[in-house]
Amino acid sequence: MTTPTLTPEKVPNPAVRLARSFVRARETGILVAILVVIAVTTAINPSFLFSADGWRDLLLTPAILALVAIGQAIVIITRNVDLSVGSVVGLTAYLTGRLFADIPGIPIVAVFLIGALAGAVLGLVNGALVAFGKVPALVITLGTLYAYRGIDVLWAGSNRINAGDVPSDFLGLGTGSFLTIPYLTILAVIVMLIAGWYLRNRRGGRELYAIGSDPAAAELYGLKVTRRILAAFVLSGATAGLAGVLFVARYGTVSSQTGTGLELQAVGAAVIGGVAIFGGSGSVYGAVLGAVLLLTINRALPILGIQDFWQQAVVGVLIIGAIVLDRLLALRLSRRLVAEREVAA
Template identity: 70%
Template sequence: MSNLPGLEPLATTAIPTSRVSRRISFMGRVRELSILLALLIVIVAATAKNPNFTFSADGWRDLFLTPSILVLVAVGQGIVLITRNVDLSVGSVMGLSAYLTGRLFIDLPGIPMLLVIVLVVIFGGVLGLISGALVAFARVPAMVITLGMLYAYRGINVLWAGSDRINASDLPRDFLSLGTGQVLSIPILAIIAFIVLFIAAWLIKNTRGGREYYAIGSDPAAAELYGLKTTRRVLTAFVLSGALAGLAGVFYAARYGTVNSQAGSGWELDAVGAAVIGGVAITGGVGTLWGAAIGGMLLATINRALPVLGIPDFWQRFVVGLLILGAIVLDRAVALRQKRRLIESRGREDAPPPPGVPEPETARSNA
């Protein structure tokens, strides 16, 4: 595999690695099922306390509509986390995109809704590209870069919007109906979010580019030595994250109808929390976008359910914080356990044979 003279590829045994990979995959499925079970428990508990939580028209709609925005941001964040990076600017990108959506409708009367959506998604992708380029080329930790971009983009939004805000009366009716419309009792925004999730999850799992994201997140140095285009993959991860945050901004404007300079504040932490709770390791290389989406649904549902259960705001944040800390500790424990098992498996493969059993090379020479 190496082109350097005198260097031959090391012989490796595929069996231990495949076993560990299967264990990691199994643990991931168990993790996602446990988060899904927790989501169902929260829904059942809130419904038992107040049946309108689920069985009213508004309750059923909000059950799907409220998490749809966070799911989009969490999926984008999950892609970046898989590459062993983090994008803390998504909340500000979402806020800027939401305000841009309103300004396009106000400043360009009659502009087609589809064109607005495309332009805002491209705008979000460009903002993500800026952050990704700084991370990929400047070789500065993503947390530092995106934290700075969070404040920079938020400052631009405050400068642009000032004390003004966009109201529902400023937006076209057909656009607002996007945020309230339903198909077979399922909100349109939730259907779009699911389609985006399905496409992104399939591409990440089944394409070579998607598998390269995992390879980069597992070991960036080894990925570069292997010849993977790590810079390109990191750039595309941030572009996708920014584009999905842009689409979430469109959803935000359609869902709430009112947009000001503080739109999207704090969503970056919810996005990271949702992805981590859903099984996407903060250290990269592990997790699925389905898990990130389920984590987003759980967080959004908890924030809506706990007030119904009569739990004060402080304890709501405390519960979310405990979920995030628990997820990080669990990921670390699983990673250490799998590493220990991998080392033990390789140790058994490299151990000398029992007395009387020839070494593999000796056996071949005698043959």
């Protein structure tokens, strides 16, 4: 009796595996959608991309939202949400303007550090209330959204920060570029890469996914759930604080209403970018691409002659479609795991 010869399964080379992973990635679909929107709009109106400011605006406009979406994605991965980020942006933007107006000659680096630190402290308040108070993040951050906005309104009143109150060198960060790439975009990409590396390669980052997938199981397994949730909200606050500083550099004008509505855009960008609203999956790369897609569509639709109502409707459809797609993918994965267990049994 001859023994059958087992042929080892052929393993694709690293380049093939990388190509397959790229094609299957959720982020690839978002990137393709961005390219399609750009291509269609440019074909109808070439100035969208090829005008003097077209390329610059395409890269610069999403930078601030991308920063906020990075922090929002980290929080959503833990199965929470931070609705206060818009108010944090507004408060730190006004703080930035006041620092320049009240302390002439203050170093720009110090302003960046103070803005990010102020945002981190506001995020810590959110995280402490959620982690220690055991109150749903939706409720807590909805409350701090209004509380932080109230502090901003009380502080700023009817006053405004104008471009004349801010050093020209600082304003240059919001309009300048390196090799045609705006400085704000470069900074947003650097933050994205650091956050993406941390989530993928560090134990603390991987534990955020575990907590989002099943908080109770993570607690039983011995993960430091409270500490990780605190860290997620602190990071969200810090990125929103940094976005507030950059808002001043970009626009030069700040009022008590700065950042209003930005929290919903950030949630929408993260969800459209593939961050599961129920936690446990997604990436900051997808959140950034979601921010780019949202604002590219917002720029493209008026050029195409589409009314404001339909612009909002398109964004709503994108968000609903992303949530439905996430749910369908989760159900598909669940069925496949059940089938594999049955075969193994």
